[in-house]
């Protein structure tokens with residue numbers, strides 16, 4: 206059956222690709238000051254970033270949000286790192302002007318596990334992203350979007366950008382660094398590359414080195430985007446009437462959703478149900494197809510295809526052992542108490558990945574085995590089972 210265009214996707218043809226990303230002008234940035242609005246997005250100029258694979262991102266900027274007061278000793282800061290297509294909007298506090306709620310409302314906030322009455326929470330949007338940080342859709346110094354000129358970035362480059370943000374904010378040492386999925390890759394890289402700057406670490410549904418199985422699914426998604434005729438080699442921005450590789454990006458998201466949710470959940474939730482009264486054999490659709498369409502189409506409206514390709518590629522090249530004598534040698538460098546959590550039904554980052562982490566990190570708080578969250582929601586469990594994730598994080602944060 207042909208790909209179904211929902212009303213959402215038809216609307217897209219009228220939206221120039223560059224409008225899908227955030228081009229908020231960059232205001233002057235300084236360290237946090239008492240009275241700064243919680244949850245107000247701010248921007249740090251982090252200078253020219255020379256990336257591992259070669260190339261320089263000139264005049265890079267990281268967008269970030271903060272909640273809670275930074276103590277006079279600057280020793281209560283917690284770094285919260287988002288996953289592949291997340292952003293800095295961890296929560297949407299009353300009075301901040303945000304219409305939408307954040308992705309970890311039940312985890313970060315007053316009196317919650319990451320208690321904003323006690324901690325100063327910093328959440329950046331990763332380098333290469335499209336929610337305020339410099340990425341392919343951002344204008345380069347010459348005023349044109351970076352597009353295909355935006356270099357390949359790695360998890361290490363992204364952590365280097367975060368290190369510069371920490372310096373800009375005057376935070377010498379994080380009380381904790383917390384991340385899920387790709388955010389967990391960043392958290393682990395912090396603990397390995399900057400052990401003296403990390404008080405404790407939480408790695409949720411993450412890994413030490415991306416496996417062949419994960420690289421394979423990433424490669425197919427990149428191919429789905431870059432073989433869309435609208436990709437134009439990555440230089441599809443601001444062309445009149447051109448929506449960019451919307452169909453390829455939606456297809457990539459639909460593929461990705463299969464890894465984010467478990468077989469059991471999809472089977473239980475949708476069974477073989479039809480989306481309408483029309484039998485799929487007679488041209489109707491199964492409910493699960495409609496579900497994937499909705500998520501694919503929605504995604505295209507909020508995410509830049511150029512960023513997607515660069516960030517998925519960054520996940521594929523993730524290997525903490527590169528140049529460090531292998532994964533186990535790198536994990537042995539971690540010296541902060543580290544919480545390793547896997548999700549029982551995760552088919553994308555299976556529990557074996559977290560077993561390798563827990564076995565290799567000498568300071569794993571659960572010893573050589575990870576904590577396994579029994580959940581049917583699959584990989585996205587760390588975004589869905591928020592109360593249970595909060596219960597696991599609370600002891601680590603003290």
Ligand SMILES: CC(=O)SCCNC(=O)CCNC(=O)[C@H](O)C(C)(C)COP(=O)(O)OP(=O)(O)OC[C@H]1O[C@@H](n2cnc3c(N)ncnc32)[C@H](O)[C@@H]1OP(=O)(O)O
Pocket residue numbers: 286287288289290291292308385480492493495496499585588589
């Ligand atoms: C740290 C970070 O990564 S932050 C970024 C994470 N966020 C994202 O990835 C955004 C995309 N969203 C998601 O992936 C998910 O919504 C999650 C993981 C955040 C939460 O999952 P859930 O609450 O279980 O949402 P779920 O995947 O079931 O989707 C629900 C939507 O599917 C729709 N849906 C369900 N069945 C169907 C169907 N048969 N046909 C069409 N749509 C359907 C529902 O109507 C609902 O839409 P609504 O949001 O307008 O109410």
Ligand SMILES: N[C@@H](CCO)C(=O)O
Pocket residue numbers: 288289290291385386387465585588
């Ligand atoms: N739903 C998450 C899963 C990746 O870990 C995201 O898109 O960021």
